[in-house]
Amino acid sequence: MKSLIGKQEEIILKDTVKNITKIAAQALSETINKKIELSEPRIKIISIKDLQKDFYPYEEHPIAVWMFLKNQTTNTILLMSKEENFLKIADILLHKEIGYYKGLSNENISVIKQICELIAGYFIDAEIKLFAENLEFKKTEVSVNPSKAVEYFGFKDVYSQTFLVLETLIKIKEYDLEIKIFLIFKSSMKDRIIELILENQHLISV
């Protein structure tokens, strides 16, 4: 599907995602005491079929951790990476040697959820400021199937819809580790989202 986003709209959305990611990355950097690098955000309107292609960029299946936010701009914040990357973060936070955890377990899954909540928390802070409303958010979910992040959370008839996807990437070079962050909205909300960003963007300056 061709882009349905104007150049100006793309700039506004990119700048917003960049600013929020900077804040989240700084918090994560201070938490794990490592330098974090950011990639240029990507903005697109795509079908779930194309979104699913973006969900599987790795040779192995990713682990997806997401939170669903319900408000007038209902959306999902999805963090995704290879299992070994989340395990490395768990190693760091639980004071283990890198490579200590070989797979998801009861011992590390809660910490992985918690670190994702920490990162997502900064995006939620920004959404509260930008969209100026109370958000309801559901319990953090973890799955090996990232499509569930969209299907499970009731974007009805997902297969006939298109989504506004704001995607960014944070990297911890020292550990050759990256986490993709997706903010997924119904594409029909695009104009309203941009309107609200223009009204309130001064509230999330870095």
Place this chain on the structure above:
Amino acid sequence: MPKIMVVDDEENLLVLVKAILEQEGYEVITAENGKECLEKLKQVKPDLILMDMMMPGMTGKETLEKIRSDPKTKNLKVAFLTVARLSEVGKKDLKSMGVIDYITKPFNNTDLVNRVKKALQQ
């Protein structure tokens, strides 16, 4: 003197916090994880629990949920020790669970003692 339970999976930190607080005259009980904390709470009723957020198995938040769901422990004062730089929504979430303070690691000894004193007065 008030009794303080310190819960952290980092042994060095447990030893350090225990030493700092005992020097101030507090009685200090330690636990290395959430499960041990809940076990010990069956025997003792601390005036304050200082708990790490990121622990293997049961995180600090999960342990706190258990504490709040038990009528015998639900009113205990809890403060978190955390390396995490929390978002505003993260702070609100902790407040809604009755967390009275969150002390960011690494901390300064004097600050820790002052925060503990303040937490005990609340």
